Each structure stands twice: as structure tokens, then as C-alpha cells.
Amino acid sequence: MSQKVNDYAAKGEIARATVLDAVGSEAAEALAEKVDDLIRKKAGSEGYSAVIRFSPGYGDWTIFDQTRILKLLKANKVGVKVIKSCIMIPEKSVTACIGLIRKGPRPIREVYEGYIKPTKK
Numbered sequence: 001m002s003q004k005v006n007d008y009a010a011k012g013e014i015a016r017a018t019v020l021d022a023v024g025s026e027a028a029e030a031l032a033e034k035v036d037d038l039i040r041k042k043a044g045s046e047g048y049s050a051v052i053r054f055s056p057g058y059g060d061w062t063i064f065d066q067t068r069i070l071k072l073l074k075a076n077k078v079g080v081k082v083i084k085s086c087i088m089i090p091e092k093s094v095t096a097c098i099g100l101i102r103k104g105p106r107p108i109r110e111v112y113e114g115y116i117k118p119t120k121k
Contacts, residue, residue, distance in 0.1 A: 001021075001024045005017045005021045005024070008020065028092040032094045036050075036096075043100050047102060047104075048100040048102055048103060049101045049103055051098065051100075052098075053097070055094065055095055055097070056069065063086045064086055066086045066095060067082050069095050070082050070088070073095075080093045
């Protein structure tokens with residue numbers, strides 16, 4: 001898809017290139033949301049709640065961790081790599097984490113002088 005977007009742009013068909021790129025981005029996000037939903041359902045059936053999905057480059061998670069994540073996942077085996085600018089190739093690839101929390105009672109916590117201390121009920 002990236003090549004087609006670049007071809008349109010090179011021919012001066014900027015609107016067509018922009019629309020195709022946007023469609024690709026939306027398709028990638030829709031698939032990420034579907035996988036997120038599947039993980040949440042599976043986690044729920046096993047007694048966990050899932051926290052919001054997040055990715056390198058958002059919030060205070062540096063985009064430079066992208067390289068380490070892809071190496072850890074051996075993403076090159078499925079054809080995903082990262083270039084020096086931390087852009088993934090293919091460009092519409094997505095990495096994300098979803099935290100899981102065991103359902104049920106958890107200790108109440110209070111913040112004391114910059115650290116968290118469990119409290120008794």
C-alpha cells in the first residue's frame with residue numbers, strides 16, 4: 001500500500017494518495033481494536049480486566065523503544081522491521097501493550113510523602 005501511496009504522490013495525485021493512506025491507517029486501527037476486543041473477552045473469561053491499549057510514541061513511552069520491542073518479538077520473522085526513525089515497515093504495522101489486572105478485591109492504597117503505602121481496612 002505504501003508504494004501505491006508514493007506512486008500517487010509522485011504523479012501529483014495528492015488527494016488520492018492522502019485518501020489511500022488514510023484508509024490504510026483506519027484499516028490498521030480497526031484491526032488493532034478487534035484484537036483488543038478479543039484479548040479483553042479472553043482476559044475477562046479468565047478473571048482479568050484489561051487496561052487501555054497503549055503504544056510506543058504515546059504519552060511518556062518513547063518511540064525509541066519500538067526497536068527493542070520488535071527485536072524481543074522477533075518481528076523480522078513476519079516481515080516487520082523498524083528503520084532508524086523508528087517507523088515500522090510495513091508502515092501500517094502496529095505494536096501495542098494491554099495491561100491485565102486480576103479481578104477481585106485489592107488493598108486500598110494511600111500516598112504518603114511521595115510513595116504508596118498499603119492501608120488496612
